[in-house]
Amino acid sequence: xIEVMSSPAYGEPMTGYGxxxxxxxxxxVLGERWTLLIVRELLMGSTGFNEIRRGxxxxxxxxxxxxxxxxxxxxxxxxxxxxxxLTAAGRDLFPVVASLAAWASQPGRAEIRDDHLDxxxxxxxxxxxxxxxxxxxxxxxxxxxxxxxxxxxxxxWLHVGRRRVDLxxxxxxxxxxxxxxxxxxxxxxxxxxxxxxxxxxxxxxxEISGDRDLIHAMPTWFLGYALAS
Amino acid sequence: xIEVMSSPAYGEPMTGYGxxxxxxxxxxVLGERWTLLIVRELLMGSTGFNEIRRGxxxxxxxxxxxxxxxxxxxxxxxxxxxxxxLTAAGRDLFPVVASLAAWASQPGRAEIRDDHLDxxxxxxxxxxxxxxxxxxxxxxxxxxxxxxxxxxxxxxWLHVGRRRVDLxxxxxxxxxxxxxxxxxxxxxxxxxxxxxxxxxxxxxxxEISGDRDLIHAMPTWFLGYALAS
DNA sequence: CGGGATCCTTGACGATACTG
DNA sequence: CAGTATCGTCAAGGATCCCG
Numbered sequence: 333x334i335e336v337m338s339s340p341a342y343g344e345p346m347t348g349y350g351x352x353x354x355x356x357x358x359x360x361v362l363g364e365r366w367t368l369l370i371v372r373e374l375l376m377g378s379t380g381f382n383e384i385r386r387g388x389x390x391x392x393x394x395x396x397x398x399x400x401x402x403x404x405x406x407x408x409x410x411x412x413x414x415x416x417x418l419t420a421a422g423r424d425l426f427p428v429v430a431s432l433a434a435w436a437s438q439p440g441r442a443e444i445r446d447d448h449l450d451x452x453x454x455x456x457x458x459x460x461x462x463x464x465x466x467x468x469x470x471x472x473x474x475x476x477x478x479x480x481x482x483x484x485x486x487x488x489w490l491h492v493g494r495r496r497v498d499l500x501x502x503x504x505x506x507x508x509x510x511x512x513x514x515x516x517x518x519x520x521x522x523x524x525x526x527x528x529x530x531x532x533x534x535x536x537x538x539e540i541s542g543d544r545d546l547i548h549a550m551p552t553w554f555l556g557y558a559l560a561s
Numbered sequence: 562x563i564e565v566m567s568s569p570a571y572g573e574p575m576t577g578y579g580x581x582x583x584x585x586x587x588x589x590v591l592g593e594r595w596t597l598l599i600v601r602e603l604l605m606g607s608t609g610f611n612e613i614r615r616g617x618x619x620x621x622x623x624x625x626x627x628x629x630x631x632x633x634x635x636x637x638x639x640x641x642x643x644x645x646x647l648t649a650a651g652r653d654l655f656p657v658v659a660s661l662a663a664w665a666s667q668p669g670r671a672e673i674r675d676d677h678l679d680x681x682x683x684x685x686x687x688x689x690x691x692x693x694x695x696x697x698x699x700x701x702x703x704x705x706x707x708x709x710x711x712x713x714x715x716x717x718w719l720h721v722g723r724r725r726v727d728l729x730x731x732x733x734x735x736x737x738x739x740x741x742x743x744x745x746x747x748x749x750x751x752x753x754x755x756x757x758x759x760x761x762x763x764x765x766x767x768e769i770s771g772d773r774d775l776i777h778a779m780p781t782w783f784l785g786y787a788l789a790s
Numbered sequence: 791c792g793g794g795a796t797c798c799t800t801g802a803c804g805a806t807a808c809t810g
Numbered sequence: 811c812a813g814t815a816t817c818g819t820c821a822a823g824g825a826t827c828c829c830g
Binding site: 390392395 | 806
Binding site for chain 1: 577617619653656657658660663665667676683
């Protein structure tokens, strides 16, 4: 048998695109499901396997493991003792991720639907975008309550201090300084800069209570969604 | 039955990512296999179904039909009597395509392998990047011969004139003014600007023969790969 | 010839359970 | 914490045929 065709045989998968075009070659590496979102997590500073999972609550562990190995093979990340980190080639993917975000952020492009709202992903993103410099000296506990969510996805406790930030899904018993209640959609809209802090407070169902001074200072603590336009 | 989980039931596909992140929302629309390459074809000026296919020789027709409908539903293209065309949202995808190309064009990122070389895709891209202004008044026929390819993929005839360009896979009998012979890899390297015209001519196995004056003028006719860095 | 629809096969993806 | 093992489903891929 002499194989003349360069196309794969029947039933054989065509993994690549068979194109010299740089877009096609890029997509052979980056185009698989989840891959660019994993890169986004690494760009945001995650390094550990489960740290990445917290940013991508719905990724199957097997898929994440496979993708990390593919990215390593492509020279985009390296895996060491202290977790995964981007290589120079990986850091250079920021413009790709940013241009996708910029496109989707325009009105009427890829509107936010209910199934995009996830309290775990949201609070995890908030947790890593806190301005430690702006936080008061003593550790503060902020309780988030998503009033349109059931038990497990409803309440989160954010422990913020000068040195570190911790996100908990259980009440540790530490005194809560500020409560923030509202629907996921409204708080998400504020986070991605589609609503200002004022507009958020004016939403029906949104309420912030607790220490007056802290509430006044709070808006400066949050850096907001990193890829907002 | 009360569905508490927002995750799909067993066996049901999880089409989305369940993320508010703009990157995830963009990829829900654009992240499927072939989609961004179809957008690239449209950005390059293709409008017809089979015109897109010529730029993507390996896409299954069923997949192309499905993708076009998805893109239409997402407001990225519109389908009319004179074929498909990009909407404003679609044209705004240029930075996404360009950033992917720029990333892959850097050395050591996504190297060109043998299975990326496709004479059909290459000649088709050459054909649409001809500077009609630079072409001589009379129609000229250029014959490409890829010396490392068998029968069907070996010879192409490019008929170029002030008004139009035609790419043929058969000899129409029209007098050939210039022959261009070489291996696919070398001619591709020239096309994507990894080799200059001079360097191409110096490659072993590359030969250009025919009308001296035309050969001298030729380099200015070709605009080169549109997404070269 | 442009623009598909249809049939069939395979493997990528997702869910769940289990392990060093 | 960081995966592997197993299994089920569905979409991608290839070939063929159809229609105006």
